[in-house]
Amino acid sequence: MSHPATDALTPKAMVVLQDRPVVPFTTWLAEGLRLCSETRRGLQVVTPPESRITMPLRLVLTGPDSRWVIRADGGYYDGLTGVPLQWDGAAFVVDPEARAYAPGYTTPPTAPIGAQLTVTFRVRHTPETAIGGAAEQMCRSLTDMPPSGWGTSEPVTGVWRVEDLGEMFGSRVSAAVWLTVVGGGDGGRPVVGTMLLSQVDDAAEEAVTLVIGYTDPQETPIASLPAIIGALAAEFPLVSCFAQLSPGNADLTTGPRWVGPAAPIGLAVSGSAPGPPGVAGQRIGEARSPTMWYSLGDGRRQDGWQRYQQLTGYLRTQAS
Amino acid sequence: MTSDIIALVRNEPDIPTVVEGMIAFGESLRMRPAGPGAMHLYDPDGRLLISIEAPELVRVPGEVERLLGPQMAGKVRPPTWWVEVRAAPGMPEARRIARKFAEDIVHWQGGAVWPPPPEDAL
Numbered sequence: 481m482s483h484p485a486t487d488a489l490t491p492k493a494m495v496v497l498q499d500r501p502v503v504p505f506t507t508w509l510a511e512g513l514r515l516c517s518e519t520r521r522g523l524q525v526v527t528p529p530e531s532r533i534t535m536p537l538r539l540v541l542t543g544p545d546s547r548w549v550i551r552a553d554g555g556y557y558d559g560l561t562g563v564p565l566q567w568d569g570a571a572f573v574v575d576p577e578a579r580a581y582a583p584g585y586t587t588p589p590t591a592p593i594g595a596q597l598t599v600t601f602r603v604r605h606t607p608e609t610a611i612g613g614a615a616e617q618m619c620r621s622l623t624d625m626p627p628s629g630w631g632t633s634e635p636v637t638g639v640w641r642v643e644d645l646g647e648m649f650g651s652r653v654s655a656a657v658w659l660t661v662v663g664g665g666d667g668g669r670p671v672v673g674t675m676l677l678s679q680v681d682d683a684a685e686e687a688v689t690l691v692i693g694y695t696d697p698q699e700t701p702i703a704s705l706p707a708i709i710g711a712l713a714a715e716f717p718l719v720s721c722f723a724q725l726s727p728g729n730a731d732l733t734t735g736p737r738w739v740g741p742a743a744p745i746g747l748a749v750s751g752s753a754p755g756p757p758g759v760a761g762q763r764i765g766e767a768r769s770p771t772m773w774y775s776l777g778d779g780r781r782q783d784g785w786q787r788y789q790q791l792t793g794y795l796r797t798q799a800s
Numbered sequence: 801m802t803s804d805i806i807a808l809v810r811n812e813p814d815i816p817t818v819v820e821g822m823i824a825f826g827e828s829l830r831m832r833p834a835g836p837g838a839m840h841l842y843d844p845d846g847r848l849l850i851s852i853e854a855p856e857l858v859r860v861p862g863e864v865e866r867l868l869g870p871q872m873a874g875k876v877r878p879p880t881w882w883v884e885v886r887a888a889p890g891m892p893e894a895r896r897i898a899r900k901f902a903e904d905i906v907h908w909q910g911g912a913v914w915p916p917p918p919e920d921a922l
Contacts, residue, residue: 487889497889498804499803499804500804501869502866502867502868502869504867506853506884507853507854507856507884508851508853508884508886534866534867628860628861628862629859629860629861629862629863631860634863634867635856635858635860635863635864635866635867635882636858636860636863637856637857637858637859637860637882638859638860639859639860640860662860662862662863662866664862665860665861665862665863665865665866666861666862666865668862670866672866731866
């Protein structure tokens with residue numbers, strides 16, 4: 481029953497050793513993850529501290545018991561949180577004796593750090609709107625180009641054509657399809673994301689996370705976001721859209737060290753609720769698709785998270 | 801440490817023929833299918849040496865550079881067949897066999913091997 485890519489299979493975890501400089505979400509890691517979720521195991525990917533992981537792999541390694549494990553200085557730490565880890569005989573777990581972050585995690589990077597803009601949104605399609613169209617429009621708005629490709633793992637294999645996504649989703653019997661989306665190859669602005677297509681009640685839902693990389697953090701189009709998201713809401717039935725900024729590599733890989741915190745920019749939600757005290761709401765989109773944009777900060781200031789809490793609490797009371 | 805080797809192959813890879821060639825030239829290997837398009841190679845004692853994943857045709861520009869770096873992107877243009885080869889951990893022969901397989905398939909069907917041989921890596 482052992483999966484060929486597995487280096488250790490225990491009752492709690494599937495452990496895979498990797499030593500390449502950029503570790504992607506390969507087909508065999510995708511297969512491993514599927515086995516893990518079927519058997520309630522965690523997927524634990526062990527790398528040296530020089531390795532970086534791609535955005536899709538980073539997003540899938542956040543599941544229960546799943547980890548990115550860094551082997552350094554005779555010990556182990558969690559590549560995404562810096563917490564020292566130990567092997568308990570069945571899985572890598574947090575070292576209960578540890579009192580500080582791993583030194584490798586807190587050592588400042590030597591190269592300049594860029595910025596990563598993360599936009600997470602959900603649209604619920606009508607029979608008239610194209611599946612994948614919302615991801616395409618957002619990608620064009622932020623990078624001037626449509627995505628270049630899509631696939632179920634990395635490398636992505638299919639050239640981007642919205643028609644193919646619709647056909648693929650329509651032909652599936654399963655309830656949901658998880659995809660990787662990439663763009664910006666050959667000198668364009670890098671974008672990597674994931675897309676979950678699912679059937680919610682009678683509608684096809686497209687839930688997208690796109691991450692766009694900037695070498696110069698000043699180039700992030702923060703002021704244009706309300707207009708960009710408003711334009712998306714005018715074309716597609718938008719449920720919500722959240723934008724945040726974090727320090728990080730412009731090539732959208734993640735290294736196993738602290739580079740600074742993410743901070744919110746704003747949240748767009750369909751409807752016309754004015755917003756809680758202290759959080760200004762602004763109408764965006766068109767009259768037939770009323771959408772509010774709530775500005776939360778500049779993507780750098782941490783007090784934006786307090787406004788985020790206030791806003792989500794407020795929106796819950798509006799919904800109930 | 802497990803080691804990954806990737807063959808970027810210009811023409812559709814024919815894995816069994818390349819492995820049969822390796823055996824004909826004196827490698828002691830046994831080949832068994834491991835799922836659709838994938839192969840496992842074993843030593844004469846039945847121990848798993850390498851797994852060869854099903855080749856995938858990558859048509860998307862930029863993927864080789866994004867995942868393997870600009871040096872590889874300069875060697876291979878899309879579309880390219882991407883073949884992942886994994887050497888089993890703790891088997892000294894496995895790395896050599898994995899590299900040999902990748903170099904042979906590229907020799908016969910065009911392309912390039914990652915990581916590049918040491919003399920290229922400067």
